[in-house]
Amino acid sequence: MSTDSAFKLNDIKLRPHRIFGGIKPPAFKSSSMRSRIMPSPIPERLILSLRQHQGSAALPLVNVGDMVLKYQLIAAADQESALNLHAPTSGKIVAIESALIPSQLQQSEMCIHLQPDNKDNAIALNEISDYRAKTNADLVALVKQAGICGLGGAGYPTANKLKASIDIEAELLIINAAECEPYITADEALLREFAKEVVSGAEILQKICLASRCIIAIEKNKKEAVSALAAALNNSSISLVQLPAKYPAGGEKQIVQGVTGLEVPSGGYPPDIGVLVQNVGTAYAVHQAIVEGKPCISRITTLTGAPLQTPKNFSVLIGTPVSFLFEVCGIEEEQLTGAIVGGSIMGVELADLQAPVVKTTNCLIAKSTQEFPEAGKEQACIRCGFCADVCPAKLLPQQLYAYARSCNRDELESHGLFDCIECGACAYVCPSNIPLVQYYRASKQSFAKQLKQEEKSLYWQSRFQTHQYRLKKNQEDKLSQRKTKKNQAEV
Amino acid sequence: MTEALAKSSPMQLGKLKTQHIMLLVIAALLPGISVATWFFGWGLIINIGLACCFAISCEALALYVQKKPIKAALNDNSAIVTAFLFAITIPPGSTWWLVLFGIAFAILIAKHAYGGLGQNPFNPAMCGYLFLLLTFPLQMTSWHIPIEQGTLSPIGWEGFKQSILAVFPFLFASAESMVTTIDGMTMATPLIVSKMAGTNALLEANEAGLALFLRSSETGWELMNIAYMLGGLSLLAFGIIRWHIPLSIIVTVAVVSTLFYSPNSSAVFGTPYLHLFGSATMVGAFFIATDPVSAATTTKGRIFYGIIIGLSIYGIRVWGSYLDSIAIAVLFGNFCAPIFDYYCRPRVYGHTKRSLFARVTGSKP
Ligand code: SF4
């Protein structure tokens, strides 16, 4: 981190700043906020993916047939980017085989299948009476031990993030409660009922990362959560920043801008300017892990959508199948046309309802044609510029689209394709139904492929050159040998 | 696109679609069209109807020839908008073949020869207009206004008959009544009057205290422009267009015409008021220059685009040899739009600012 930006950051008043672009789609949040968070019942089978996030897989520590207890470590993170995995309840390991898990790529993963015995026997927990007495390294180790990852988005292991921010001496910790995407209410519900615990978690995080300031950023329109937080923050040094409600105010780069007015440099991360962003759900998990000694075995997930009779937020065990949760909510089968993992904008379609909840599953939407009609046919871009008006990265989506279609790599790069956060705001407003994000993803992927190929061809090229060089050298050697021989013969 | 990608986000989409935008543009034109009809007769409405029919047929033909899906593409209503814009810029009561030629050029050449909606670099309606202006200058500069018994009677039955005759002269070609009925008044726009006569017709008319509803053609122009302006403002309010283009055109025209106007000299330059309300400036600023496909698409680019158009409108009117200049000015703006867009890219989030100079010269910061 350059001293320059540090100086700036400490002087900055933390208040709502303007975020570029953004949209205000209908929120559809009230239905799932009607009831309190409910612990979900234990299903007949839990499917625990060894890869709960976009990192590497954990190493299983159990075998088929083993009996495990609640909170017991069943797979260990043997690599930096892996996550520890614990048994959410007691029961028997019935299989270790691959199953589909919800993610961007819709891929199958190795999963531990656990058949609960419904006794919920737990191992003894290590409660810590005063975490302040612990060293930061110990606390990070505890976070790592608990298998916590960022519960808001891609699920980067929290311990790694903390370590990195200790190294760069983060100055500001932002707890992100700006849950801006339609349908998702997991964070809001959490704050409404567990604001104290979240604040405690935030304080722990602040202690670990040594940030001099910590704020919780939330959208203004979440009235109940704001008042609960305000009450919980009464004697705390942590303050609250209320942002105007718009999507994607809760994006990592956007929240930094919304709170500080600074921008994360292109290609960089918030720590580059001395900021650490953590999700409220993560803060809560950290509180549970450190104060109560509980590893991450459950999370708050929103279940919503028109086909569900009682949409609500569940405190759901990791590994619970989506179809089981739908049934608990009471589902009208004839309406159901599928499921979306995540919110209605960034979410992805779930191919199989048997797929389990993973640590990053913040929302499950039961789809119906009434709420999610088939998208209209893609039409020509009329260059209305609506997309550019809403782009939070201040890109020109219409130009990117044109260059993506003509595969103009140079222009795509110079127009900032890699600064696109794939928020989908542009595609949301596009009157011509152009799936812009798809075009960008496809271009990014083909770039990556091209790059690999270029590397490969460079490799072969150099191999070829060395080969040629060797051939030439051999020949020269032979020639010179012959010459010397000749010379010797002549002599 | 591959299957796997076809299901990607966003799952939820906004409700405003291209066909709605086009319909809203047409709706916003209606007040201006009504006022124009009230003053200048049925010729405009008949022209619009005719232009729409021709435009849809041409569009269908072009799609058919290119083997593109006809119904889906017609549904975007863009051909109808082109037809409307074309019809309100040509003199009302223009003959049918004039409309046909113009529309055919606009849709077949200016739009589809360049690849259809979204690909055309120039505003099709204005291309059609300019094509006619170059090929049929006489027909394109005289306005036909029906007259009954010596007074203007634009919307009466007689006026309607005259307008029909003006558009379809062959209908009564055999009837001897032809000669007597088609004796409407052929007039020029106030701007032309001003330019030709060197007097400021509109100003005089106003000073003479002409009541607005005398249906004098000069006040007609004024009211019509106000109506178009209101329509344009409603488009702004609905968020269909942004303020940058109309405002920069209007401000440019107002500023330039104020700078060059001196009341005591010969009034060839015309008052700012005349430039704004005595010609097609409002239609141009709110409806024609804002045609998104051919306009600049970046915010800053749009301002430059508007300024260029404003300058050309004034320049061509005052120093050029064409009488009204919206079409040429807009086409000139279309020419420049891609350059403006290229160099007026907004600073992307997380990037440092680069000056325009650095961007144009390509030097690194
Ligand atoms: S919103 Fe859609 S139609 Fe409009 S400019 Fe952007 S990509 Fe083109």
Ligand code: SF4
């Ligand atoms: S998806 Fe990319 S281009 Fe579209 S609005 Fe978001 S950041 Fe901008």
